[in-house]
Amino acid sequence: MKGWLGVGILLAAIAAFWMMFARSGVELAQMDQKISAAVNAGDPDYVVPALKDERETLEGQRILNGIILTLVSAGLIGILFSVYVLPTIADRISQGIFGSGAPAEPDPMHDARVLIGQGDFEGAIEVFRAIAEQRPDDRVPWMEMAKLQREELHEPMEAIATLHSALLHQKWSQDDEAFFQFRIAEIFEESLGDRGRAALALKKVIEKFPDSRHAGNARHKLQEWGMS
Structure with missing residues (x-):
C-alpha cells in the first residue's frame, strides 16, 4: 500500500511539472512574438530590453521545471523497476543458473518480496505465515517474519513471540532449534537491552x-557477558 502511495504522489508531481513545463513553452513562444513585433515596429516604447529580461526569466523557470520533471520521472521509473522488473530479472537469472529444462516451480516467496518492496510489511508477514504452514520443515519464513517485525515494524517483542511460536510449531533439528534460540537471545540483548532473558x-x-558446538557458542557468549 505504501509503495502504491509513493507511485501516486510521483505521478501527481510529474503531471504538475509537465503542465508547468508545457505552459512555460507557450509563454516563451508568446514572448518571442511580442519581442519580434516590438523590434519590427522600431521599439518606440523601448520595451524590448524588458521583454528580453522577462523571457530569460521564463526560460530559466522552464529549464528548472524540466530538470525537476526529469528527476521525478527517474524516481518513478526506479520504484517501478525495483518493485516489478528487478524481482523478475532475479528469478530469471536464478532459473538460468539453477534450473533445468523442466518448467520452474513458482517461488512462494515472490509475493512476499513484492509486498516488501511496496512497503506492505504486514501483508508480507501474512504471506510468510502461510508459507510456514505449507513448508513446516523450513525455518526461513519464520525468520523472515521475525526480521520484518523487528527491523521494519520495530516490534521486537512480536518478533520474539514469532520465534517462540516457531519452536512450538513442530520438532526442529538441533541446528534449527539452536538457531531460533540464538536469534531470540540476540533480540533480547540488542533490541531490548535485556541480557537476563537473553x-x-x-x-x-x-x-x-x-555437548554440541551450539552449547559451546552459548557458553562463550555468556562468558563475554560475565554470566557463565
Missing part, C-alpha cells in the same frame, strides 16, 4: 544440547 535463551541451548 541468557535464559542461551542456557536452554546448553541444557538441551550440552
Whole structure:
C-alpha cells in the first residue's frame, strides 16, 4: 500500500511539472512574438530590453521545471523497476543458473518480496505465515517474519513471540532449534537491552544440547557477558 502511495504522489508531481513545463513553452513562444513585433515596429516604447529580461526569466523557470520533471520521472521509473522488473530479472537469472529444462516451480516467496518492496510489511508477514504452514520443515519464513517485525515494524517483542511460536510449531533439528534460540537471545540483548532473558535463551541451548558446538557458542557468549 505504501509503495502504491509513493507511485501516486510521483505521478501527481510529474503531471504538475509537465503542465508547468508545457505552459512555460507557450509563454516563451508568446514572448518571442511580442519581442519580434516590438523590434519590427522600431521599439518606440523601448520595451524590448524588458521583454528580453522577462523571457530569460521564463526560460530559466522552464529549464528548472524540466530538470525537476526529469528527476521525478527517474524516481518513478526506479520504484517501478525495483518493485516489478528487478524481482523478475532475479528469478530469471536464478532459473538460468539453477534450473533445468523442466518448467520452474513458482517461488512462494515472490509475493512476499513484492509486498516488501511496496512497503506492505504486514501483508508480507501474512504471506510468510502461510508459507510456514505449507513448508513446516523450513525455518526461513519464520525468520523472515521475525526480521520484518523487528527491523521494519520495530516490534521486537512480536518478533520474539514469532520465534517462540516457531519452536512450538513442530520438532526442529538441533541446528534449527539452536538457531531460533540464538536469534531470540540476540533480540533480547540488542533490541531490548535485556541480557537476563537473553541468557535464559542461551542456557536452554546448553541444557538441551550440552555437548554440541551450539552449547559451546552459548557458553562463550555468556562468558563475554560475565554470566557463565
